[in-house]
Amino acid sequence: QLYSMKWIRLLLGREFHLEDVLLLWDAMFADHHLTASTASKALPGGRGLELLEYICIAMLVYIRGDLLGKDNMGCLQRLMKYPPVEDVK
Numbered sequence: 001q002l003y004s005m006k007w008i009r010l011l012l013g014r015e016f017h018l019e020d021v022l023l024l025w026d027a028m029f030a031d032h033h034l035t036a037s038t039a040s041k042a043l044p045g046g047r048g049l050e051l052l053e054y055i056c057i058a059m060l061v062y063i064r065g066d067l068l069g070k071d072n073m074g075c076l077q078r079l080m081k082y083p084p085v086e087d088v089k
């Protein structure tokens with residue numbers, strides 16, 4: 001949970017290149033706006049940026065093989081220093 005708090009708190013701003021972060025933010029905010037505007041009833045305490053959770057899961061799947069080959073400390077180190085991703089498109 002420690003690694004995901006960093007990812008979520010900074011909206012992935014340290015894990016990707018600036019151009020990719022802006023692309024991800026556009027997608028997250030557009031998805032949130034679309035979901036909120038098409039909902040029949042506005043519920044207090046809604047889900048927030050649900051797409052962000054899916055992106056975090058995809059990030060874990062992307063480095064799954066690397067994580068499976070490490071011990072607990074190695075996994076935490078890999079998650080705290082996410083490997084560079086060249087293109088998020």
